[in-house]
Amino acid sequence: MDDIPPFTPVSIDDVPSIHQRVVNKFHTHTTRPIEYRLRQLRSFYWGLKDAESALLEACKLDLGKSAYEAYLTEVGWVLNDILFMSKNLARFAKDESAEDMDLTNKFMRPKIRKDPLGAVLIIGAYNFPIQLSLGPLVGAIAAGCTAVLKPSESAPNAARIMQHVVAESLDHEAYQVLQGAVPETTALLDCKWDKIFYTGSANVGRIIAKKAAETLTPVALELGGRNPAIITKNADPRLAARRLLWAKLLNVGQVCVSQNYILIDHDVLPEFIRQLELALVEFQPKGAQGNSDYGKIINERQWLRLKEMLDSTSGKILLGGNTDRSTLFFEPTVVQVSSPDDSLLKDESFGPLIPILPVADLDEAIRISNKVHPTPLGLYPFGSKSETDRILSETRSGGASVNDAFFHASIPTLPFGGVGDSGSGSYRGRASFECFTHRRSVTTTPSWIEGMLNVRYPPFTEAKLRKLKKMTEGKPDFDREGRVKKGWVWWLLGLGGSGMGEGVTRWAIIAVVAVAVKVLRARI
Structure with a gap:
């Protein structure tokens, strides 16, 4: 730990330029490709691994944590988090198909893209200074965001090592660690971010939520609670x-x-x-x-x-x-x-x-x-x-x-977060990726379908309305009393269980259903 240089305090006047740097980097689109994100995560892993002993010592100095506890709840946790994210990132980032579409909508190929939110601010906590600072950062990197991390000033030794590792292993233009206390945090909150992630007390969480509301910035708040x-x-x-x-x-x-x-x-x-x-x-x-x-x-x-x-x-x-x-x-x-x-x-x-x-x-x-x-x-x-x-x-x-x-x-792949006064949003595992990702709905309308779309153009007529209903109107599977209607298969099974008598076997019922399916297919 002695060979790691002490951090140089950042002037409050430098905060806007640091913010602008990560914003500009995001708009170069460099962080979007999966290959870039994986390179950052893998480099980050080895940077943390090389600094493992220094991180454990820092936790001892700041909190009196034993090496066993610090590895279990801090360093080992983040290392495994990076490995999990690296292994699953390509799957998490894949486009998703929309669910339960009617035939007309399927022609528009609706899908959900996974876009990075942008430049984000992460404010860490002192009780688990490594895990609660770097865990969200792993999610931001995986999502393709750029980020500024503000560690807790109450755990200065851990903050110093984290700043060193980030500076040595990650893209300096995309990821920054900014040290400081209330004045520096206030200056960071005066900047416009695409998301703010905060872990800490409910009182400070209210301040951050209020400040973020001024610029309509979304927040993830991991707060305490009288559990x-x-x-x-x-x-x-x-x-x-x-x-x-x-x-x-x-x-x-x-x-x-x-x-x-x-x-x-x-x-x-x-x-x-x-x-x-x-x-x-x-x-x-x-x-x-x-x-x-x-x-x-x-x-x-x-x-x-x-x-x-x-x-x-x-x-x-x-x-x-x-x-x-x-x-x-x-x-x-x-x-x-x-x-x-x-x-x-x-x-x-x-x-x-x-x-x-x-x-x-x-x-x-x-x-x-x-x-x-x-x-x-x-x-x-x-x-x-x-x-x-x-x-x-x-x-x-x-x-x-x-x-x-x-x-x-303690399960690193289970979404973790609060509700109501204990926070909003969740992270860890896949949820860390989703925390910093925008699910962007996209459709692509082919030119040849224009004839089917004439129902949406004025003038509106009764004929167009009838056509529109045929194309879009669903049918309820329940009656006016709210009872679910059973289909023909249920009717046959019910008939087989009662009207056919006790001697009718399960195989006889299956045979009846099979015949009905064949008849239906023949009609189609």
């Missing part, structure tokens, strides 16, 4: 404890999809607490402070925010509670609260706080989760199939993991 875990009376307390605790140990709970609070049936609470305590001893035999794999809070500002939330709660600390401001250490802390209005539930903790609110039954749990935050980024129901199915049916969320903690967010 609930719901543990029913039929859940396995041991599995729930282990899986939800893992979610708070990973990256010290600085994960936008980790559970913000747990709603648990009061009958299960004592055993769940016992299993949490057992799991903590198993996962961290020497305690959190003695565990080298356990990271730190990103900076003092975030540490103070978490400490204030903990100090303000009226709940009872059951496990943990130790902190150290000098090292930004924050122990996994389990707190039993008595109200949805508690400080630990009112805001997203984004840290290793585990508030638990006992409830009387599943009805109360669903009611509280829908009230605290109706559209969280993630939802984690634990219980029987009928119970978890009901929870999914009566709640909303960006994604959900049944009987687990944010496993859906």
